[in-house]
Amino acid sequence: MSKMYNVSASPHIRSGVTTSTIMRDVAIALMPACALGVYQFGLRALLILLVSTLTCAATEYIYLRLMKRQQGPYECSAIVTGMLIGMNMPPTVPLWIPVVGSVFAILVVKQVFGGLGQNFMNPALGARCFLFLCYAERMNTFQIPQKVGNAIINYGAASVDGISGATPLAALKAGETISLFDAFFGFTGGVIGETSAAMILLGAAYMVYRKVISLRIPLAYLLTFSVFVLLLGGHGFDFYFLACQLCTGGLMLGAFFMATDYVTSPITKGGQIVFGILLGILTGLFRFYGNNAEGVSYAIIIANLLVPLIEKMTMPRPFGKGGLK
Amino acid sequence: MGKGTFSGGVHPWDGKELSKDKPIVRLEPKSEMVFPMAQHIGAPANPVVAVGDAVLVGQCIGEAGGFVSANIISSVSGTVKAIEPRQTVSGAKVLSVVIDNDGEYKTVPGFGEKRDYKTLTPQEIRDIIKEAGIVGMGGAGFPTHVKLTPKNPNDIEYILVNAAECEPYLTSDYREMLEEPEKLVGGLRIALSLFPDAEGLICIENNKPAAVAVLNELIKNDKNIKIKVLKAKYPQGAERNLVYAATGRQFNSTMLPADVGCIVQNVDTICAIYRAVAENTPLVRRIVTVSGDSVKEPQNFNVPIGTSHAEVVEAAGGLVGEPKKIISGGPMMGVAMYTLDVPVQKTSSAILAFAEDEVEQYESSPCIRCGRCVGVCPSHLVPQKMEIAARLFDNEAFEKLSGMECYECGSCTYVCPAGRRLTQAFKQTRRAVLDARRKK
Incomplete structure (x- = not known):
């Protein structure tokens, strides 16, 4: 026998989509929101994003080296986590906070439970909630220093516009009215990456176009939340209020980028709808009946914990089982 | 009436343009022919000729070994050279009638x-x-x-x-x-x-x-x-x-x-x-597509059953360069063969030769639970969970997940971004479950 050809089980072709290409697409989809954050909050925001991203990547690398775990082809998932953590930081936060958050996300939420694919909650959200609990004050400071010294370079357009303390969602909670235009395009206070619904939707559209996410979770989430707002939000059928609620806080970022996280959302199609509905209800409860204005992060991490149960309940019916005859 | 489609499935590049406009060419090889006695589901056929016998095109050389079985008919004329186990497409050795082809294609009366x-x-x-x-x-x-x-x-x-x-x-x-x-x-x-x-x-x-x-x-x-x-x-x-x-x-x-x-x-x-x-022409020939980037002139042939794959590939101008993979059948469900030296059988629809082996380019990495496998499964299963059961050799859990409904189409493996060998795991587990059932 001169030459033996390769033998392997079928199929012999692959689609070409890999974990790396998917994570790269998510990172690209996050760019518009990050870019607006940097425009809005200046170099300080860029620095925070870089610090959190690099910390995540470095933490993962060092952990895998120390544990002598096999390093496969690099899949960029830690970079996505790092970007999301950075996007969840107020622009005024001291730099060690994103560092602590990133290490927590990668080590405690992700690697300790087995690494990629094994974490039971979204690492970025786990870190965000951890930071909000531990450093509540620093994480809730949205006051931008105005027009002093290098403020414009450091804090971008926000320091010119004179964005005051409260985030638009907190203002809504306090019963004030806000500008929907500003909230939609992101000319408001808040954490770096969640102020602009428009930029997040742009990124989401890219992910849908690239078939990275399906719309089942975000649509079920946003629709359920809308119904909740109209029925139980305390403002009746006030669509301006509804639109403000949809565009503010972490809702858009959460619905399109965090709730759709593969690892921590149901794998079954029916489960994804149930998951979305659950998120809508929890977010409504937290926003309108809780102490905080914000409810998206807690809603998502609680729903993350229910994923195994949801999957069990929504296993698809195999083709032909109990069919005709 | 059906809707003309089903939920699930994939859209690989179909590669049909390589050979779809090439008319079928009739081959009449002159070399040795091999007729495995098991080319079908069911009992193997029993040889009804002996070494040295003269045979004609259309002559039965293997008789069905039961109701679910099939006759094997000679596609050439010549003399029986041997009756011995020979390598087949699946890799197994199967009792085969080997005929020394005289190249004259003399037929039985009435053919x-x-x-x-x-x-x-x-x-x-x-x-x-x-x-x-x-x-x-x-x-x-x-x-x-x-x-x-x-x-x-x-x-x-x-x-x-x-x-x-x-x-x-x-x-x-x-x-x-x-x-x-x-x-x-x-x-x-x-x-x-x-x-x-x-x-x-x-x-x-x-x-x-x-x-x-x-x-x-x-x-x-x-x-x-x-x-x-x-x-x-x-x-x-x-x-x-x-x-x-x-x-x-x-x-x-x-x-x-x-x-x-x-x-x-x-x-x-x-x-x-x-x-x-x-x-009045029994099953002695079939149409075979020869294609892939390592075939010089991809085209379609009308081939006598029993012809060596090597000879069919030769008729298509031979191979270009050093192919890495040869497949009998399509790239989704076909069988990879380490040699071309096996006979075309009744079920051989194609011979494909590829310069690169896509499978070896993708390393398996951890599942990220993206759900693509669930989305494409035409049997509406959850391959992600089935694979965990298969990996743990938990056949009971595999059956509970309706793993036996899988017909190994390969769609889940085709889309898996982590390059996991799902279909391979399912094939092994399904065989194991069937074996266990047979033993009971």
């Missing part, structure tokens, strides 16, 4: 004589099909006379011609429909004559408009034959999905198409029925 099927009784037709050694030529190789003898013949409402040809690169059925459509329609008419109340449905994917046009012209006077155009996607040609797409009826792994009133036959099989019944 190729025209015959009017309308003068035959249904039982005579079934007997002719049985004698002719016809089996499902789409890949499974289920004996056709068994399929055409259902328990309750009156319940059969549809005879479906599986002309989906959803596997990438394959164009053998397509060429046959274009070049010999009258044989396809004729074969279907014969099959329908066995089931007077049934309707014939020729199921073609919508990427083959030329074939649809040709067949439409031929069937315009047949009230009981229709063409059902299906959406082009893989695995549209899988029996369960085809029946659902064409008729809206569902059945599972424990049932046969006949349980929902359907009989499904592949294009080449239907043409073989026509040749056997109307032209």
Whole structure:
């Protein structure tokens, strides 16, 4: 026998989509929101994003080296986590906070439970909630220093516009009215990456176009939340209020980028709808009946914990089982 | 009526343009021919010739070893050189009759004589099909006379011609429909004559408009034959999905198409029925597509069964460079072979040669639970959970997840971004479960 050809089980072709290409697409989809954050909050925001991203990547690398775990082809998932953590930081936060958050996300939420694919909650959200609990004050400071010294370079357009303390969602909670235009395009206070619904939707559209996410979770989430707002939000059928609620806080970022996280959302199609509905209800409860204005992060991490149960309940019916005859 | 599609499936690059416009070329090789006695599902055939015997084209050399079995017919004339185990497509060694081909193609008396099927009784037709050694030529190789003898013949409402040809690169059925459509329609008419109340449905994917046009012209006077155009996607040609797409009826792994009133036959099989019944020509040849980026001139051949793969590839101009992978059948469900030195058998629809092996380029990495496998599974299973069960050798959990409903189409593995070898794990586990059941 001169030459033996390769033998392997079928199929012999692959689609070409890999974990790396998917994570790269998510990172690209996050760019518009990050870019607006940097425009809005200046170099300080860029620095925070870089610090959190690099910390995540470095933490993962060092952990895998120390544990002598096999390093496969690099899949960029830690970079996505790092970007999301950075996007969840107020622009005024001291730099060690994103560092602590990133290490927590990668080590405690992700690697300790087995690494990629094994974490039971979204690492970025786990870190965000951890930071909000531990450093509540620093994480809730949205006051931008105005027009002093290098403020414009450091804090971008926000320091010119004179964005005051409260985030638009907190203002809504306090019963004030806000500008929907500003909230939609992101000319408001808040954490770096969640102020602009428009930029997040742009990124989401890219992910849908690239078939990275399906719309089942975000649509079920946003629709359920809308119904909740109209029925139980305390403002009746006030669509301006509804639109403000949809565009503010972490809702858009959460619905399109965090709730759709593969690892921590149901794998079954029916489960994804149930998951979305659950998120809508929890977010409504937290926003309108809780102490905080914000409810998206807690809603998502609680729903993350229910994923195994949801999957069990929504296993698809195999083709032909109990069919005709 | 079916919606023409099913939920799930994938859209790989179909590669059909390499060979779809190449007319079928008839091969008459002069070299040694090998006829494995097991080319079908069921009991192997028993050799009925001895070493040194002279044989003719159309002569039975292996007799069916039971009801679910099929005759093996010689496709050449010559003398029997050996009866010994020989390597086959699957890699296993199978008892085979080896014939020293004299290259003259002398036939048995009556071979190729025209015959009017309308003068035959249904039982005579079934007997002719049985004698002719016809089996499902789409890949499974289920004996056709068994399929055409259902328990309750009156319940059969549809005879479906599986002309989906959803596997990438394959164009053998397509060429046959274009070049010999009258044989396809004729074969279907014969099959329908066995089931007077049934309707014939020729199921073609919508990427083959030329074939649809040709067949439409031929069937315009047949009230009981229709063409059902299906959406082009893989695995549209899988029996369960085809029946659902064409008729809206569902059945599972424990049932046969006949349980929902359907009989499904592949294009080449239907043409073989026509040749056997109307032209007194048993199953001795089939259409084979030779394609892939390592084949010099991809094209379609009419090959005598028993010809070595190497000889067919030679006829296509040979191989270019050093191919890494040779596949018998399509790239989704075909079998990789380490050598070309095995015979073409009744179920060999294609020989593909590729310069690169895509499988070796993708390392398996951890599952990220993206759900793509769930989305594409045509059997609506959850391959992600099945793989965990398979990896843990937990056959019970695998069965609970309806793992036995998997028919190994490979769609989940094709889309898996983590490069996990799902289908391979399922094949192993399914075999293990079937073995355990047999032992009970």
